[in-house]
Amino acid sequence: MTPYASFLKDAAMGMVVCADKNKNDSLDYCQQDLAAATENMLVEAKSLGIGSCWLGVYxxxxxxxxxxxxxxxxxxxxPMWMISFGYIDQxxxxxxxxxxSKVHYEKY
Ligand SMILES: Cc1cc2nc3c(=O)[nH]c(=O)nc-3n(C[C@H](O)[C@H](O)[C@H](O)COP(=O)(O)O)c2cc1C
Structure with missing residues (x-):
């Protein structure tokens, strides 16, 4: 389904992160909400010693x-993207x- 997630088949768990257009018609806003939720999951996984990777779909x-x-x-x-979770082997x-130089103050 995506050429950049071959390692997902060996991961302990995969998650498909989905937008629900029945609840929010704007995929743009859904993406922002889901990206924030995803980043929180990646950070929490890291704190638990679990490896993870964001896998682009939409x-x-x-x-x-x-x-x-x-x-x-x-x-x-x-389905917007997937996340692989697992215990890293390297x-x-x-x-x-x-x-x-990419941080701008007061004006760009
Ligand atoms: C929107 C998005 C889509 C991504 N899609 C993939 C992917 O399909 N396959 C993959 O191996 N990594 C994917 N990644 C993860 C990145 O390649 C990279 O591992 C991650 O951003 C951390 O980068 P860093 O280790 O260089 O800091 C994606 C990341 C983001 C933010």
């Missing part, structure tokens, strides 16, 4: 239609990606 039509079909999702339920390399 807006790739091929991917979200495949998930829709596989899970027989009801009308209005849109040492994590912490990357320092902070670039102060």
């Amino acid at each position: 807006p790739n039509e091929e991917r979200y239609l495949a998930l829709n079909q596989y899970f027989k999702l009801p009308k209005g339920i849109v 040492e994590e390399v912490v990357k320092d990606k902070f670039d102060s």
Whole structure:
């Protein structure tokens, strides 16, 4: 369903994060809400010693239609992305990606 999630088949758990258009018609707002919820899950997983990875689905039509079909999702339920959770089997390399030149003060 996505070429960038092959490791999901070996993960302890996978989650499909879905928008519910029956409750909120705006996918843009749903994405913001779900992104915040997802980030919280990733941070909590980390604090529990669990590895996780955000796996992009929407807006790739091929991917979200495949998930829709596989899970027989009801009308209005849109699979936005997936998250893999599991116990990591290799040492994590912490990357320092902070670039102060990308932070703007008072004006851009
Ligand atoms: C919207 C979004 C979609 C992503 N989709 C994938 C994906 O399909 N496959 C994957 O291995 N990682 C995916 N990632 C995870 C990123 O590749 C990366 O691991 C994560 O942002 C952490 O980056 P860092 O380890 O360089 O800090 C996605 C991340 C985001 C925010």
